[in-house]
Amino acid sequence: MKAVSENKCFGGVQGVYSHASDACGCDMTFGLYLPPQAGNGPVPMLWYLSGLTCTHENAMTKAAAQGFAAEAGIALVFPDTSPRGEAVADDNAFDLGKGAGFYVNATQDPWAPHYRMWDYLAEELPALLGAEFAVDLDRQGITGHSMGGHGALTLAMAHPGRFASVSAFSPIANPSRSDWGRKQFSAYLGEDDTAWARHDATRQMEAVGFDGPVLVDQGGDDQFLDLLKPEALSQAMAARRQDGVFRMQKGYDHSYFFVSTFIPDHVAFHADALGL
Amino acid sequence: MKAVSENKCFGGVQGVYSHASDACGCDMTFGLYLPPQAGNGPVPMLWYLSGLTCTHENAMTKAAAQGFAAEAGIALVFPDTSPRGEAVADDNAFDLGKGAGFYVNATQDPWAPHYRMWDYLAEELPALLGAEFAVDLDRQGITGHSMGGHGALTLAMAHPGRFASVSAFSPIANPSRSDWGRKQFSAYLGEDDTAWARHDATRQMEAVGFDGPVLVDQGGDDQFLDLLKPEALSQAMAARRQDGVFRMQKGYDHSYFFVSTFIPDHVAFHADALGL
Numbered sequence: 001m002k003a004v005s006e007n008k009c010f011g012g013v014q015g016v017y018s019h020a021s022d023a024c025g026c027d028m029t030f031g032l033y034l035p036p037q038a039g040n041g042p043v044p045m046l047w048y049l050s051g052l053t054c055t056h057e058n059a060m061t062k063a064a065a066q067g068f069a070a071e072a073g074i075a076l077v078f079p080d081t082s083p084r085g086e087a088v089a090d091d092n093a094f095d096l097g098k099g100a101g102f103y104v105n106a107t108q109d110p111w112a113p114h115y116r117m118w119d120y121l122a123e124e125l126p127a128l129l130g131a132e133f134a135v136d137l138d139r140q141g142i143t144g145h146s147m148g149g150h151g152a153l154t155l156a157m158a159h160p161g162r163f164a165s166v167s168a169f170s171p172i173a174n175p176s177r178s179d180w181g182r183k184q185f186s187a188y189l190g191e192d193d194t195a196w197a198r199h200d201a202t203r204q205m206e207a208v209g210f211d212g213p214v215l216v217d218q219g220g221d222d223q224f225l226d227l228l229k230p231e232a233l234s235q236a237m238a239a240r241r242q243d244g245v246f247r248m249q250k251g252y253d254h255s256y257f258f259v260s261t262f263i264p265d266h267v268a269f270h271a272d273a274l275g276l
Numbered sequence: 277m278k279a280v281s282e283n284k285c286f287g288g289v290q291g292v293y294s295h296a297s298d299a300c301g302c303d304m305t306f307g308l309y310l311p312p313q314a315g316n317g318p319v320p321m322l323w324y325l326s327g328l329t330c331t332h333e334n335a336m337t338k339a340a341a342q343g344f345a346a347e348a349g350i351a352l353v354f355p356d357t358s359p360r361g362e363a364v365a366d367d368n369a370f371d372l373g374k375g376a377g378f379y380v381n382a383t384q385d386p387w388a389p390h391y392r393m394w395d396y397l398a399e400e401l402p403a404l405l406g407a408e409f410a411v412d413l414d415r416q417g418i419t420g421h422s423m424g425g426h427g428a429l430t431l432a433m434a435h436p437g438r439f440a441s442v443s444a445f446s447p448i449a450n451p452s453r454s455d456w457g458r459k460q461f462s463a464y465l466g467e468d469d470t471a472w473a474r475h476d477a478t479r480q481m482e483a484v485g486f487d488g489p490v491l492v493d494q495g496g497d498d499q500f501l502d503l504l505k506p507e508a509l510s511q512a513m514a515a516r517r518q519d520g521v522f523r524m525q526k527g528y529d530h531s532y533f534f535v536s537t538f539i540p541d542h543v544a545f546h547a548d549a550l551g552l
Contacts, residue, residue, distance in 0.1 A: 007531050010536075061532065062337050062338065066536070252284045256337065257285035257342075260285065260342070260343070261343070
């Protein structure tokens with residue numbers, strides 16, 4: 001593992017690190033914010049999964065989460081959104097290939113060799129973080145934006161007991177019934193719909209739900225509402241009597257100006273679930 | 277004037293606008309954050325001047341000031357750092373020409389026709405903002421980062437009574453005695469050192485000072501300390517008995533991770549001076 005950069009921020013350190021990933025078969029880069037409290041021992045950790053076209057960097061520079069994380073004493077990890085490098089398959093479209101891994105293990109060519117973001121985030125990266133940094137893997141929360149909200153919700157529901165809490169900003173909520181999902185699932189996973197179910201937050205909410213609190217924020221003026229399908233997730237949460245809150249935020253769009261507005265609430269929500 | 281974008285943010289609106297500038301003889305773009313309180317009438321305004329290579333966008337997306345501005349009820353304006361467009365002279369270096377206007381009125385060719393950032397910020401843009409938006413020109417503060425800290429300090433000291441308060445993040449503090457300054461002043465203003473004095477914060481602090489409180493934050497591990505020369509400004513502030521605070525912040529560098537860490541203090545400092 002190599003430190004790409006480390007900048008002091010709110011008394012802690014905003015780092016960027018790269019490492020050879022076995023899961024993805026390429027070098028991967030991630031951002032990690034360690035609050036000042038990490039100087040005294042392992043701290044809880046909040047995952048932030050990013051959306052289409054993003055790298056590890058977007059949320060790290062634009063979501064303004066570090067100050068609130070420092071206040072709560074929680075680490076923030078900002079993974080990349082796909083495998084990277086010249087050997088990795090890609091597509092000209094912004095919503096397939098690099099920057100658009102959709103947090104699955106691809107089974108179809110040409111994607112299968114490297115597009116294994118599910119294993120990377122569920123297994124490899126947490127183990128690396130636990131071994132190399134002062135983070136406490138027994139106290140984790142997870143959040144994300146858009147494609148990353150989809151990733152956060154599906155990872156959380158597939159790993160009962162791992163995350164104390166899950167939240168999402170304008171998640172791709174029902175991908176197997178949206179053009180943000182069907183296209184990518186067909187490419188990465190093939191046409192068998194049963195392989196898609198565990199990667200669809202609404203269907204997982206219907207099937208199993210989440211064993212902790214859920215917070216979802218959705219901008220009411222989001223330009224992608226028809227692709228995100230928030231009503232499907234909201235309906236599934238209510239039908240299951242899921243412990244959680246779904247908030248339609250009037251006038252907000254899909255941008256980081258929306259994310260940064262509500263990130264204080266999300267950090268506080270996870271801190272509360274983590275007993276901080 | 278044309279609205280380029282408007283995004284809801286912390287209950288207010290983060291806008292980007294472009295307009296034909298008489299001062300610069302080209303189209304100029306600026307960011308303006310209006311807090312929710314602007315819906316009820318004109319609000320005070322804090323200028324944020326950016327550093328080398330920046331546009332109107334950097335601080336708007338990375339400084340994380342909007343939440344604190346919304347809390348205080350203060351508008352934020354993010355001007356560009358130079359004239360723009362194909363007709364505008366430029367240089368291959370990152371620290372001369374576009375993105376490096378240094379907040380002066382150039383008198384030398386080829387810069388003189390467009391590089392008039394001083395007039396743009398001192399006269400044209402405030403008049404436009406006052407006419408088009410709910411901002412109160414009788415209640416202004418000014419801040420900036422690096423080259424923008426230089427601009428904020430020199431504009432503030434040259435306009436007694438206009439700004440209630442001035443602050444700066446790692447300003448270019450003594451440009452007429454630094455390679456960040458001599459090169460640009462020679463190019464824009466010519467070799468006559470007396471024309472440089474009003475554009476040197478340290479020399480202005482020695483000559484006239486500021487008629488209100490001053491706050492300066494400087495990262496102790498800033499990679500550009502030798503070019504910024506903070507010790508010259510600190511010495512001049514103390515020698516003048518200037519109402520103000522100079523803070524050397526241990527371990528911080530020149531990045532926006534430093535700016536975002538202390539922006540809450542700066543917004544609160546200006547809000548206090550503005551009686552909010």
